[in-house]
Each structure stands twice: as structure tokens, then as C-alpha cells.
Amino acid sequence: FPLFHTAGSAVCVLGVLSHGATLLLVSVFDPVAVAKAIEREKPEVVGGVSTMIFAIIEAARATDTDVSCVQTVVSGGAMVQPELNRAAQETFGVPILIVYGQTETSPAITAAWPTDTGAELTETIGQPCSHMEVSIRSPSDNSVCAVDEQGEICMRGYNMMVGYNDNPQATSETIDANGWLHTGDLGSISARGYVKITGRVKEMIIRGGENLFPAEIEAALLEHPALAEVACAGVPDEKWGEIVACFLRLADGADRPSDDELRVFIRERLSPQKTPAHWVWVKEFPLTGSGKIQKFQLAESFVKGELDSDLV
Template sequence: LEALDHESHDMSSVEVITTGGAPVAPELVRKVRERLGCSLQSAFGQTEASPMISLNHDDVSIDDICFSAGQPLPHTSVSIRDPETGAVLDVGAVGEICAKGYNVMIGYHDNEEATSAAIDENGWLHTGDLGTVDKRGFIRVTGRVKDMIIRGGENHFPAEIENTLVEHSQIAEVAVVGIPDEKWGEVISAFIRSDDDKPLDIDDLKSFCRNHLSPQKTPSIWRRVDAFPLTGSGKIQKFRIREKYLAGDYD
């Protein structure tokens, strides 16, 4: 999309785009549909599930594409469980997404310890992803278990804050990370990439956040970055952002 802002390209051959691997901002989904005019599907899965667990059909609403990863594939069961106890949670509750089906791997090669950590005695794959399932069976991914921020004993999910902040005109891309804090345990921190060179208006960003989210979800640390550390598949490495911040690289 950024390339199309600078020069025209013939995109008529693009028929379907499937998103997955990490939550995608709703505004980006809308822009793809508006500018490319192609079918867009959102999916959820991981290599251990060969590799897909759920998928949105082309005929679902734009809101379902923006805010969900579709429904489980045929012959695949999904449950939402408490990350600590493994108990099955109610519809709409946030917990770890677990999957079961013929698509789930038998195990990791020559690594029984890792296999038992990922797949329980009943054959459920614990994905390490947080999310919900609604009454229709649509899955919504809210983040990673390890990325969840615990501030003052209260759980906060980065994806919720990121999806709000990315709607702000100053923000092209954002990563919300928990930073260790002596008083709160962790504090919410926003690392922002902008498309222009203007200084960030922190007061405006805080006001925007509080207008859309509860006050305790407003980041207390704000930093501008030129680029994010990424994995080979293009995912933001939040642990490296945390490391770089603690090392003083973002001062």
C-alpha cells in the first residue's frame, strides 16, 4: 500500500489476500479492500497445526474480517482455556486458544519435553496465543500469552491497545510492550513508527487513548522508533524491543 502511494501498479491480477501470523490492524484491512478491491481472508494457525486452525470465508462481514480469524476448519475443535489452570472458559472470555484435530502434530522430533508442554494428555494443542470465541464460533486473537502485560495485578492485552492507537493519524505502526516497573510490576509502553518527521504529540495520543479505552490501559511510556526488530517472517520481536529499551537504546 505504501508503494502505491508513490507510483501506480497494475494490481488487477490479485484475487485473494490471506492474512495471518499476527493480528492485523482493522484500518489496514479496510484499506486493502478499498484500494485493491480483492477478496481478503483472515486466518489463524501455526506450524504445529499443519498450519491452519481457522479461516474466514469470503462472504463474511468486513467487521468479521477485521476483528476475527474466522471459524475452526472442518474436523478441528477449538477451546479457550485458562493459561494457568487449563480450565475451559466461558464464551467471550479471554484465554489461551487450544486446538484439537487430525491436523495437530504428533509431536516435536526427539523432544518429548517440548511435546508434553505443547500438547496435553487429551490431545489439545496449547497454542500460546490468547483469544476469545463468540457464540457463532468466530475466533478473535488478542495477543500472545507471553506478551500479556500484568500491571498492578490486572491483565492487559497489547493487541487491544495497538488496534486503537493505529487509528491515530500520527501512527503508521505501533507495538505495545510491558516494561518492568518496581511499583506496578509492569507498565504499558507504546513504541511508535510514524510516516512523517514531526515530533509525537504525547498529550494528544494520551487523550485519544483515553477517549477509546479505560484510563488504566493508556501507556505511560511513549517512544518513537524508526523501525522495529523483526523475525524472518516479518513479525515484530517484542522481547527485543523490551531489551533495547532497558539497554537505553530508545532514550
């Protein structure tokens, strides 16, 4: 994790310091170099956002590097897809433990437990951390959503920020009158307290008045063995307002599937309106400093005609 990020500064530096452990830092993320460092230094814990974890797995497989020393893989910042978790289990011998949070919450809100198994481990972001509350609330009227109903993930607790520095307006837009911090993430919570994240409120695609969530489409497509990474975003359309553009990266050594094959594949899993209208192949994704895919940049490049696609 980069040190300017809450995961790097709070979790890694302060967490390692408080436990008297050794922290191995890399100045630039190079997946092959990181895989080789794991083989050489034999760390027990590896952390990174999902794009980085996937890159390390690919590098370890391609170079036949032994990373079996790892006992715990921690990832956060976004939902970890089930396919990635399965790949981690095959490569490291352990699943990915997801930690979900924000800088505004110092940073953790929910976490998976080492004893979690099955769908709770691969399809959720765990349960609320100790001494805090998590509530799923309607983005339209802030009412509490029912169990398993989708809404905005909100939290309150001792670890919340006081506010944004010298920006009371931004603070009031994030923390409501009842003290709930609105994360901007969409999700749901089960009767057992396991939280699912389904996307960002601002990333939601509104196609003909119907709300579509990129994370759901991405998770379905990542079950295809030829796809290494997938990112979906909304792009303008005269008829529907917005339609789904799907940006894909081919897995190493895989044959590129046709657009028709991908449409059939996704239709077996999701309803017609969730089928992407554009299929765009990329060699790499634009990333933030913390390693997250910049979907807005992909969408902007597509609209400007800088990326090719096939229109349904």
C-alpha cells in the same frame, strides 16, 4: 512468505502445486519491487504477514502502482488490525482474508471466508477449519471458558503434530493429557464460532496485578491516522511491576503527534491503566525471518537505554 516457514512451504509451495498455479517468489522482500511485480505479472493472490502487506500498500500508494489485479489477499501469523484491512480494501479492492495457525497444526486452525463481512471479517480470525476442534481454555486451570470469555486458544484434530522431535518435555508442555494443543495465543470465541485473538500468553503485561493485552492497545492506537505501525510491550517498573511501553512508526507524510495528543486519543478509547507510560518513536521495527515484529527486542533495547521515550 519465506520458504522455511510453514506458510511458505506448506501453504504456498504445496498449495500452489496441488492447484496447478504459478508461484512468483522474491529472494529479498522489497515492497516497491513487489508492488511493481504485482502490476507487471498480475497475480490473483498475494500473501504475507501484516507488516509486509502494509509495506506493499505504502509502496503502491507512494509510487502510484496499479495492484488492482489482485483478487485475494491472504495474511496470517498475527491478528490483522481493522485499519489495515480497510487500507487493503482501498488499495487492492478486496479485504484481507486471515488464516490463523502454527507449524504444529500443519498449519491452519481458523480461516476467514470470502463471504464474511463487517466485524467478522475485520475483527476476528475466522472460524475453525474443517474437521478440527477449537477450545478457549483458562491458562490457570485449563477449564473451558465461556462464550466471548478470554483464554488460551487450544485445538485438536487430524492436522496436529505428533510431537517435537526428540523433545518429549516440550511436547507434554504443548499437548495436554486430553489431546488439546495449547497455542500460547490468547483469544475468545463467539456463539457463531468466530475466534478473536487478543495477544500472546507470554506477551501479556501484568501491571499492578491487572492483565493487559498489547493487541487491544495496538488496535486502538492504529485508528490514529498519523500512525503507520504500533507495537506494545511490558517493561519493568518499581511501583507497578510492569508498565506499557508503546513503540510507534510515523505514517509517510504525517505530522508527528505529541505524547499528550496520543494520551488523549487512547483515553477516549481505553481505560486509564491501559494508557502507555512510554511513547517511543522508531524508524523501523526489528523483524523475525517471517516478518513479525520482535517485541522482546524492542523492550530489551528500551531497558538498556538504547531508545528514547517520554515518561508519564
